[in-house]
Amino acid sequence: MPAVQETVERVKSIDVDQYKYGFETKIESDRAPKGLDESTVRFISAKKNEPEWLLEWRLEAFRRWKTMSEPDWARVKINPIDYQDLYYYSAPKTTAGPKSLAEVDPELLKTYEKLGIPLREQEMLAGVAVEGRSKVAVDAVFDSVSVVTTFQEELKKAGVIFGSISEAVKNHPELVRKYLGSVVPVTDNFFATLNSAVFSDGSFVYIPKGVRCPMELSTYFRINERNTGQFERTLIIADEGAYVSYLEGCTAPQRDENQLHAAVVELVALEGAEIKYSTVQNWYPGDSAGKGGIYNFVTKRGDCRGNNSKISWTQVETGSAITWKYPSCILRGDNSQGEFYSIAISNGHQQVDSGTKMIHLGKNTSSRIISKGIAAGVSQNTYRGQVSAHRKASNARNFTNCDSLLIGDKCGAHTTPYIEAKNSSAVFEHEATTSKISDEMLFYCRQRGLSAEEAVALVVNGFVKDVLQHLPMEFAVEAQKLIAISLEGSVG
Amino acid sequence: MALLEVRNLQARVEDKEILRGLDLTVKAGEVHAIMGPNGSGKSTLSYVLAGKSDYEVTGGTATLEGEDLLELEPDERAAKGLFLAFQYPIEIPGVASMTFLRTAVNAVRKKRGDEELSTPDFLRFVREKAKELNIHQDMLKRPVNVGFSGGEKKRNEILQMSLLEPKMCVLDETDSGLDIDALKIVADGVNRLRAKNRGFLVITHYQRLLDHIVPDVVHVMAKGKIVRTGGPELAHELEAKGYAAYENAA
Ligand SMILES: Nc1ncnc2c1ncn2[C@@H]1O[C@H](COP(=O)(O)OP(=O)(O)O)[C@@H](O)[C@H]1O
Ligand SMILES: [Mg+2]
Numbered sequence: 121m122p123a124v125q126e127t128v129e130r131v132k133s134i135d136v137d138q139y140k141y142g143f144e145t146k147i148e149s150d151r152a153p154k155g156l157d158e159s160t161v162r163f164i165s166a167k168k169n170e171p172e173w174l175l176e177w178r179l180e181a182f183r184r185w186k187t188m189s190e191p192d193w194a195r196v197k198i199n200p201i202d203y204q205d206l207y208y209y210s211a212p213k214t215t216a217g218p219k220s221l222a223e224v225d226p227e228l229l230k231t232y233e234k235l236g237i238p239l240r241e242q243e244m245l246a247g248v249a250v251e252g253r254s255k256v257a258v259d260a261v262f263d264s265v266s267v268v269t270t271f272q273e274e275l276k277k278a279g280v281i282f283g284s285i286s287e288a289v290k291n292h293p294e295l296v297r298k299y300l301g302s303v304v305p306v307t308d309n310f311f312a313t314l315n316s317a318v319f320s321d322g323s324f325v326y327i328p329k330g331v332r333c334p335m336e337l338s339t340y341f342r343i344n345e346r347n348t349g350q351f352e353r354t355l356i357i358a359d360e361g362a363y364v365s366y367l368e369g370c371t372a373p374q375r376d377e378n379q380l381h382a383a384v385v386e387l388v389a390l391e392g393a394e395i396k397y398s399t400v401q402n403w404y405p406g407d408s409a410g411k412g413g414i415y416n417f418v419t420k421r422g423d424c425r426g427n428n429s430k431i432s433w434t435q436v437e438t439g440s441a442i443t444w445k446y447p448s449c450i451l452r453g454d455n456s457q458g459e460f461y462s463i464a465i466s467n468g469h470q471q472v473d474s475g476t477k478m479i480h481l482g483k484n485t486s487s488r489i490i491s492k493g494i495a496a497g498v499s500q501n502t503y504r505g506q507v508s509a510h511r512k513a514s515n516a517r518n519f520t521n522c523d524s525l526l527i528g529d530k531c532g533a534h535t536t537p538y539i540e541a542k543n544s545s546a547v548f549e550h551e552a553t554t555s556k557i558s559d560e561m562l563f564y565c566r567q568r569g570l571s572a573e574e575a576v577a578l579v580v581n582g583f584v585k586d587v588l589q590h591l592p593m594e595f596a597v598e599a600q601k602l603i604a605i606s607l608e609g610s611v612g
Numbered sequence: 613m614a615l616l617e618v619r620n621l622q623a624r625v626e627d628k629e630i631l632r633g634l635d636l637t638v639k640a641g642e643v644h645a646i647m648g649p650n651g652s653g654k655s656t657l658s659y660v661l662a663g664k665s666d667y668e669v670t671g672g673t674a675t676l677e678g679e680d681l682l683e684l685e686p687d688e689r690a691a692k693g694l695f696l697a698f699q700y701p702i703e704i705p706g707v708a709s710m711t712f713l714r715t716a717v718n719a720v721r722k723k724r725g726d727e728e729l730s731t732p733d734f735l736r737f738v739r740e741k742a743k744e745l746n747i748h749q750d751m752l753k754r755p756v757n758v759g760f761s762g763g764e765k766k767r768n769e770i771l772q773m774s775l776l777e778p779k780m781c782v783l784d785e786t787d788s789g790l791d792i793d794a795l796k797i798v799a800d801g802v803n804r805l806r807a808k809n810r811g812f813l814v815i816t817h818y819q820r821l822l823d824h825i826v827p828d829v830v831h832v833m834a835k836g837k838i839v840r841t842g843g844p845e846l847a848h849e850l851e852a853k854g855y856a857a858y859e860n861a862a
Contacts, residue, residue, distance in 0.1 A: 569720035582706025
């Protein structure tokens with residue numbers, strides 16, 4: 121069955137106005153008291169039995185945060201956030217930390233099953249190599265804590281460290297201490313600083329020198345608790361000559377209030393290393409009247425620290441009420457490469473302000489940006505990008521292609537590129553187009569037997585094809601389905 | 613029962629009356645030609661039959677095998693067996709022709725209650741039909757109609773027509789922009805599809821297409837109505853005398 125039709129089957133099988141992942145899991149949880157002050161930070165740190173240096177690090181961030189204000193330059197309208205009306209820590213009561221699957225609360229496992237992460241299946245497959253099917257190790261983060269990480273044994277054999285960042289603080293403090301905050305400084309921006317103060321969990325990956333990670337690594341984030349902010353922190357280090365491909369997926373239940381998600385992701389690629397980071401973001405977008413939904417305010421940055429290193433971001437952003445997110449690359453090493461491939465879809469009342477920064481510092485660095493924005497409903501979709509070459513960055517190269525597709529005439533697409541070359545040898549190319557799905561195109565497809573939804577899915581899949589092909593195979597199909605689902609009801 | 617039955621059909625676009633009481637009956641197995649001056653409403657008729665949304669039907673009926681066409685969505689009409697070969701086929705960037713064909717074939721098959729074709733069966737089916745129309749495999753890898761020459765676009769329409777196995781085929785100026793060799797390929801393609809259970813409505817401005825697709829009935833359309841009906845000889849008469857007599861008729 122071709123993907124498009126499969127997509128439509130899936131779309132039909134779910135209720136149109138029903139966010140597919142909007143169920144709630146009934147689990148007792150352990151929470152920090154509402155609100156945020158120094159004692160909250162201490163509470164979180166104590167819950168995790170953290171060393172003194174990390175508590176200090178958090179407290180410094182917290183003090184700094186108190187002096188900062190929310191950024192206001194994005195093209196988004198945000199309902200005021202009452203930071204004292206949130207819970208900053210919530211953990212499922214039955215789970216104190218990663219355990220074997222047998223010890224995990226069956227309710228949680230059910231949740232992950234509903235999310236389509238076959239944890240059990242994967243564990244079973246661990247010993248058996250099924251031809252034509254690659255393995256994916258999963259770290260699952262539920263509200264504030266990592267609940268289970270699969271495939272530990274096999275990863276250990278390869279010397280790969282993959283698990284929750286809390287575990288890493290205990291077991292590999294030297295690595296965490298060395299790299300935490302080294303890409304996104306504690307003081308970077310309001311949301312990143314907040315995250316530094318209160319981050320609860322997230323994933324940690326270390327790939328040793330010369331190791332090619334034997335499987336895809338993946339983290340699933342899920343916000344379950346009401347009024348809970350999720351502040352996960354991800355740190356990935358690829359040592360010299362190492363390679364890793366990492367995927368994160370996210371979902372949240374349907375809630376009337378806006379929920380805050382302020383994550384920080386830091387990537388470090390040492391000499392000759394390559395990190396491929398893919399995101400399929402499907403947080404709850406709010407209902408058809410624009411009520412509720414996740415505020416997705418995320419700071420993601422990769423540092424090509426070594427020569428000949430490479431970092432590639434691929435994102436499929438379909439969820440969240442507001443997305444504020446600019447996965448970036450610092451091209452520090454000579455000959456380093458940065459890539460950003462993005463599909464950002466906004467429907468209903470969603471607002472997306474997303475893009476990337478490519479900071480060329482080393483010599484002969486190159487970057488490539490392919491962004492596909494799709495706006496439907498009454499949504500607003502902005503691409504914001506910055507490409508800059510430092511004075512010493514001779515022969516910097518950038519190619520940017522930024523296309524917008526409008527569905528209907530009540531939505532908006534905007535492109536805001538900043539380009540700055542302080543070295544005259546830089547060559548930056550920028551292409552941008554805006555097009556509309558025309559009635560002519562839809563009628564042509566429908567005359568050939570496609571329903572309105574099938575027609576939109578087909579045209580949109582054509583539009584995003586160049587980006588989809590950068591996703592790991594296993595997830596490209598999933599992403600394609602998600603795109604169709606998120607555009608449900610965009611024509612009518 | 614006639615295959616296609618159009619009675620007193622009236623339609624407007626943007627408040628402009630275009631079809632003004634059109635009657636037409638096509639029986640299974642017949643090929644009808646509609647000729648007429650530019651602007652007489654030939655394309656409008658094809659769009660109204662296919663269900664394009666900016667055309668508002670203000671009166672009359674149209675049925676396919678007795679079933680009310682005008683009530684159906686465009687894709688339902690396609691599934692019922694109505695096919696329109698567009699005068700100006702639409703480009704769909706990024707969507708490979710092969711993907712488009714397969715999606716369309718399976719969508720229609722499913723609506724008709726048929727099994728979807730397996731990949732090998734589909735490929736065999738397409739290759740065979742494409743070869744008949746002199747369509748190269750490379751063309752099928754390119755995005756739908758993007759950068760196609762005029763001839764390629766029209767051959768692609770006929771390819772889709774062969775694959776979707778319609779009952780009633782409406783061809784809107786399929787000959788326009790074709791040189792004589794391309795015209796012959798397209799006409800042969802259409803002739804191969806002629807069958808006892810299938811009807812054709814061939815819209816054309818020129819008689820030369822009708823030398824290759826010989827019609828059973830020829831209609832002259834002017835100002836939104838059929839104003840004259842005859843046999844193939846009527847096409848020759850029009851070729852010789854032009855449409856001047858009809859520009860002011862009706
Ligand atoms: N979408 C439209 N908007 C406005 N006028 C239209 C539209 N489509 C057709 N018309 C008008 O309707 C009349 C008939 O057009 P058409 O059906 O294309 O004629 P033909 O195919 O016989 O040349 C013309 O006057 C044309 O300008
Ligand atoms: Mg016409």
